Amino acid sequence: MVKLASESGLSLPEILFWRQLPTIPIILLLLWSTGKLSQLRSKRLGQHGMRAALGIGGMFLNFGAVTLLPLAEATSFNFTSAIWAVILSALILHEKVGLWRWGAVALGFAGVLVIAQPGSGQVPVFGASVALGAAFMIALISIYIRDLTKTEGSLTIVFYFALFSLLALAILLPFFWQTKSAEQWFYLIALGVSGLLGQYLLTSALRYGSVSSVIVMDYSALIWAALLGWSLFDRLPPATTWLGAPLIVGAGLLIAWREQQLNIARNRSHTIEPS
Known part of the structure; x- marks a missing residue:
């Protein structure tokens, strides 16, 4: 929807604004109808504001990557979020990262090089940089949401x-407003509804699963990106994408497997009773 809206002539700030707009009335109506409006009370408005600031930056990069690159390539670079999550866990959470996960990081970035083919001109350097920046923001935001879910409900975080x-995008809107066709309105409405659903599902997933496990589930997006890129934009991924993407996916799966092993070991150590 973002790519179709962009190619129809709509600007990125306006796409972002209309993608977010339906969220508020839909959530308010849902909570009101179930008598749960009190869920919106929060003592962590500062943290919500920081999450929104990070989210806006991430959305600009994520949507920008889709407009600058073919869908499959943008999606493949997006997969590096699991790799960034390992790096951030070491830098921010001071988690000890061993040889397995550092090896996965190296494997994943090797896949990035295979897809990007630096110097070949096959993939725009700026577009690839934006896509990698978007993946970095996804990893950072996932860690931040994980902390918010300790006290806040999924709908509260999304709201x-x-x-x-x-509020931030409304300041930019007057500079980018334009008269829209029926086709453009369709893209914006579809984007708003699907964006709300996707945001809710992602937030709920992060409540019930680890960040690494949830990110791994994103890998099925490459299939959808390839199918949609072919059916809507007449673009099939080149061989380098099919060679590089498995390296990135493999790195993510390796990270998820290693973290699962570490969690099992930690749980076993906690259940051992002192003699």
């Missing part, structure tokens, strides 16, 4: 993200 980001 305040939409509220704070809309």
Whole structure:
């Protein structure tokens, strides 16, 4: 939807604004109808504001990558979020990262080089940089959301993200407003509804699963990106994408496997009773 809206002539700030707008009335209506409006009470508005600031930056990069690159390539670079998550866990959470996961990081970035083919001109350097930046932001935001879910509900997190980001995007809107065709309105409405659903599902997933496990599930997106790129934009991924993407996916799976092994070991150590 973002790529179709962009190619129809809509600007990125306006796409972002309309993607967020339906979220607030839909969530308010849902909570009101179930008598759960009190869920929106929060003592962590500052943290919600920070999450929104990170989210806006991530959305600009993520949507920008889709407009600058073919869908499959943008999606493949997006997979490096699991790799960034390892790096951030070492830098921010001071988690000890061993040889297995550092090896996965190296494997993943090797896949990036295979896809990007630096110097060949096959993939725009700027577009690839934006896509990698978007993946970095996804990893950072996932860690931040994971912390918020300790005290906040999924709908509460999504609501305040939409509220704070809309206030910021509304400042930019007058500079990018344009008269829209029926086709453009369709793209914006579809983007808003699907964006809300996707945001809710992602936030809920991060509540019930680890960051690394949830990110691994994103790998099925490459199949959808390839199918949509072929059916809507008449673009099939080149051989380098099919060679590089498995390296990135393999790195993510290796990271997920290693973290699962570490969690099992930690759980076993906690269940051992002192003699």
